[in-house]
Amino acid sequence: MARVLVGVKRVIDYAVKIRVKPDKSGVVTEGVKHSMNPFDEIAVEEAIRLKEKKLASEIVAVTCGPTQNQETLRTALAMGADRGIHVEIPADQCAKAGPLQISKIFAKLAEQEKADLIILGKQAIDGDNNQTAQMTAAVLDWAQGTFASELKLEGDELTVVREVDGGLETVKLKMPAVVSADLRLNEPRYATLPNIMKAKKKKVAKISPKDLGVEIASSIEVVEVTDPPQREAGIKVESTEELVSKLKESGLV
Template identity: 60%
Template sequence: MKVLVPVKRVIDYNVKVRVKADGTGVDLANVKMSMNPFDEIAVEQAIRLKEAGKADEVIAVSIGVRQSQETLRTALAMGADRAILVIATDDVHNDIEPLAVAKILKGIIDEEKPGIVLAGKQAIDNDMNATGQMLAALTGWAQGTFASELEVDGDTATVTREVDGGLQTIKLKMPAIITVDLRLNEPRYASLPNIMKAKKKPMDEKTPGDYGVDVTPRLTIVGTAEPETRAAGIMVGSVDELIEKLKEVGAV
């Protein structure tokens, strides 16, 4: 069984994001980029499936700028077998929208015939949380979102989902699309020997045209602004004073 893992190049989660002075978007100049943390968890889970003998090959896919090959090399260093880079834009500020990404992934699925797609539940840059669900609709496959536990047994997958009311466990008929949450696993660090080996692993380059997909944006960014600065806290001397303060702001 093949496992397909889409990975996205995003601003590193440790970096403080800055908005451009003209408000047209986020400033990416000289900013450290890395793999989306949720996608990193998906890569780790795919590798664990292979190590457990439940998968034969792990294929990492990235859709975006040419620099995304760095993100794919990270996935290869972690343990993915090969990679596919779909160069969809030359502008690092141009974010390929979820529907276009899902359509391209559908084309890759038709070619590669994986048994399961493991994806991060969302990207930390746009927080869309839509690609996995759209891909499931396009393929007609079963889907399990927000997975915090995953068990694969033959042609079925048991997924424990994190939902508002707690945990939900569902059983899916494979092939399936599964989006992963933070508590699924702890991603491994790539060792130096594996980083060196990753440079020799195959990476195919494609374009959206190879899959008949138009990536022209359907959305327009009207403006980008930093969140309002939070007001400083207030120190109180007693519980009674705290209650009075809460009453003043209408909290009780």
């Protein structure tokens, strides 16, 4: 049976209206509701389903970030993960921890934990990078199945149905492998109160990137963060001729 590593990230809740800081250095995070990245919830759910089918022996949830990330880790444990690993990165250094740095962390943990499968959300709703799964597979030189909408495991072979432009693509991978979860892979379960209580007793190991030999230093610099431009009001036209005339005036045709 496979040992599964699953990544969980703490992000600003999807229902919160994002506000840009006055100095345009980033977005306001203080006093703002956070939750687990929705695509990571799907990844955790898929790992749990593999264990329920007796295809996975253990699920290890991993999060990278400051102390507050433990709340997100406990949510994954309450959903059904067996234990957690918190890679502590101080809040003031989190901006430097981009997809490349996180992928190196996952690669080291996969080697240490002797993992057979890594399941990650296809992207985080804060940065929308969609890079960590692909980079992790590259660092480890493992097979990868991205944008998974269906996953089947038989022995050491994974069948992944992935969403591509214009349809679906089915790929077969030999384990070990990295999979990134897309929206239609499953419907995540809610953590029940008994499982929330049990999660408090599950083991969470705390380590630092240095313990894994990973340097948190990004080569990417954020120059400025701004609000999107205000959308201009449209106009109504009475006929096709008037529409074409307006389009010509605006230089669109």
